[in-house]
Amino acid sequence: xxxxxxxGRKRILFFPLSNVxxxxxxxxxxAEELDAQGHDVYVAMNRTYSYIANVLPxxxxxxxxxxxxxxxxxxxxxxxxxxxxITNDRANLESSGRLNESELRRRGRRLTQMxxxxxAIVEEVRPDAIVTDYHFTPSLLPLRPRTHVFHISHIxxxxxxxxxxxxxxFFPLDSGxxxxxxxxxxxxxxxxxxxxxIDRRESMCGVFRWRGWQRLPTxxxxxxxxxxxxxxxxxxxxxxxxxxxxxxxxGRYRVSCIAPGRTGDLERFLSSTDVxxxxxxxxxxxxxxxxxxxxxxxxxxxxxxxxxxxIEKMGLGILVKQPCGQLSxxxxxxxxxxxxxxxxxxxxxxxYSGLLRRRNGPKRAASTVLRILADAxx
Numbered sequence: 001x002x003x004x005x006x007x008g009r010k011r012i013l014f015f016p017l018s019n020v021x022x023x024x025x026x027x028x029x030x031a032e033e034l035d036a037q038g039h040d041v042y043v044a045m046n047r048t049y050s051y052i053a054n055v056l057p058x059x060x061x062x063x064x065x066x067x068x069x070x071x072x073x074x075x076x077x078x079x080x081x082x083x084x085x086i087t088n089d090r091a092n093l094e095s096s097g098r099l100n101e102s103e104l105r106r107r108g109r110r111l112t113q114m115x116x117x118x119x120a121i122v123e124e125v126r127p128d129a130i131v132t133d134y135h136f137t138p139s140l141l142p143l144r145p146r147t148h149v150f151h152i153s154h155i156x157x158x159x160x161x162x163x164x165x166x167x168x169x170f171f172p173l174d175s176g177x178x179x180x181x182x183x184x185x186x187x188x189x190x191x192x193x194x195x196x197x198i199d200r201r202e203s204m205c206g207v208f209r210w211r212g213w214q215r216l217p218t219x220x221x222x223x224x225x226x227x228x229x230x231x232x233x234x235x236x237x238x239x240x241x242x243x244x245x246x247x248x249x250x251g252r253y254r255v256s257c258i259a260p261g262r263t264g265d266l267e268r269f270l271s272s273t274d275v276x277x278x279x280x281x282x283x284x285x286x287x288x289x290x291x292x293x294x295x296x297x298x299x300x301x302x303x304x305x306x307x308x309x310x311i312e313k314m315g316l317g318i319l320v321k322q323p324c325g326q327l328s329x330x331x332x333x334x335x336x337x338x339x340x341x342x343x344x345x346x347x348x349x350x351x352y353s354g355l356l357r358r359r360n361g362p363k364r365a366a367s368t369v370l371r372i373l374a375d376a377x378x
Contacts, residue, residue, distance in 0.1 A: 010373055011040045013127035015118065016152075017134035018045035019070045021234045022283035024052060026181055026208035027133045027152060033362035034369070035059045044121050044135075055215040063121050066114050067135065070234075072107060077158075077302040082321040084309065086165065092302045093165050115140055122147075128373055131179070132172075139172035148376065149176035150369055154282040155187040155202065156310055158303040177201050177372060179365040181208040182286065183355055186310065203368045206359025207286050213265035222268060226256035228336060229273035229293075231266065236279040236300035241324055245277060250333045267291065275339045280304035280319075285311060290356050292349040294339035298324050315348040 012034050016027035024045065035041040035057050044065035045053065053062045077096020081088035099107070114137045122130070122141060130138050133152040143149070151173055153159060162170045180187055184204045230245055232238030242257055249255055256273060258264055266284070270276060270291035278284045280297035285307055288295045295317035297308035308319035318335055320327070339345065 009039055010034075010128040010370065011125060012042070012129050012131060012369070013122065013125045014041070014043045015065070015130065015132045015135040015138050016043070016045055018065070018067050019048040019234075020134070021049060022281060023133045023135075023152075024049050025210035025212075026283065027131070028052070028056065028212065029208040029210040029362045030131065030152065030179070030365050031060055032057060032211065033366045037366060037370075042121075042125050042127070044118065051216070052212065055212050063125075065117050065121060065135075066110065068107065068110055068114070079299060079302055079305055082305065089161065089165050089302075092305075093162065096302060111137065129369055131369070136172050139175070146376070148369075148373060150372075151176050151178050152181065152208070152365070153178050154182055155180055156182065157282050157307050160187075161302055161306040177203065177368070179368060180204050181206065181361050181365075182282070183352065183359075185355075186289075186314070186352065203365070205364040205368070206361035207290060207356050208361040208365070209290075213267075218264070220264070223256050223272055225254065226269075226273045227253040227275060227340075228255050229269045229276045230255060230257035230278075231269065231276065231284065232279050232298075232300075233281050233284055235281055236304075238279075241298060244324065245332070248327070248329050248332060249336075250329050253333075253336060275336050280308045280311070282307060285317075286356070289316060289349060289352050292346075292353045294318075294342065294345050294349060296320055296335050296339060314352075315342075315345050316352065317345070 012031070014027050014031050017023040028043070031041050031043055041060045042063055043053070043060060044063045046065060046067045048067070056062065077092060080092050080095050118137045119141050122138065122143065126144070127147060129148045129150060130143070131150045131152060132138055139149065153173060155178075159169065159173060168174065178201060180202055182204065183206065187204065228249060230242050232241055242259070246255055246257070256269060258269065266287045270287060270293045273293065276288050276293045276295045278288070278295055278297060279300045281304060285295065285297070295311070297304065297311060297317055298320045299305040299308050311317045312319040318339060320335070
């Protein structure tokens with residue numbers, strides 16, 4: 001598309017959490033949409049997923065930026081209690097913030113580096129809008145009054161967990177406009193009082209699917225048909241749980257997987273399996289719903305526990321409420337059969353898959369960003 005002339009052409013600067021694949025790809029989905037509409041797009045990220053940056057459209061400029069260590073960014077708190085209840089949830093939340101002094105100093109030094117580099121990037125680009133996706137240091141910067149801040153963030157997960165327990169949003173989601181890659185019926189769970197007016201700064205957009213998977217070179221053969229697909233993303237203990245599940249799932253089931261540490265388009269696998277086993281990250285869950293694949297969620301942290309609770313209550317999957325090592329092959333077989341045969345679950349997946357497919361998440365989000373920028377000028 002030709003570049004937009006005059007004041008209609010915007011400079012949009014993205015800061016994804018660049019060592020977590022799901023955050024990177026959903027950010028790039030929106031970045032590519034704005035680039036296709038003729039705007040100037042910049043993405044600040046480290047080299048963890050440089051092979052993805054290499055296949056971006058030529059109009060998108062990638063700026064090197066440091067990131068917090070993966071171990072610090074890939075968990076939202078260990079699970080101390082699986083059982084629901086405000087006392088247990090508060091204990092889970094409190095445990096997620098406990099760090100020793102040495103780790104606090106270590107993270108503080110890296111945070112200083114991040115703030116300094118991000119400040120230099122903002123000064124260089126001088127954007128009309130900054131869009132973060134869990135890389136939050138730009139919110140610490142003294143920005144120009146006309147620079148608008150947006151956050152790509154799901155609500156279901158750590159945000160809804162924190163909101164329910166603390167009665168408020170955590171920094172920096174307590175300011176700026178949130179672009180939600182989901183549906184209202186899924187994202188809002190037990191929404192309590194004290195959030196009057198929140199709809200004015202949260203826009204439900206739909207799934208942000210990155211179109212660049214098809215541009216990545218691959219020599220992989222199409223995955224074989226399977227009964228169970230194992231995928232545990234980049235934020236969990238996939239290196240331990242995938243081998244354990246592969247050994248423990250009864251031999252009568254055909255099992256496929258994305259090996260821990262590898263990446264790929266989930267669509268090829270989800271379209272050729274009956275059941276999915278995953279940690280329950282937001283992006284993984286949305287892909288399962290989109291492809292009408294019933295899922296068993298083995299949560300690794302409190303964000304995934306929160307998501308799993310909601311998915312189970314909506315009849316879209318099963319939440320495993322105990323450490324996987326306590327399960328037997330018989331237990332796993334019963335989970336698989338429940339997922340394969342539950343007619344209500346199948347109907348629920350059909351319903352919400354249809355709703356997701358009717359929304360172009362990146363296009364809706366781009367429209368929201370541009371509308372807010374235009375309104376600010378009028």
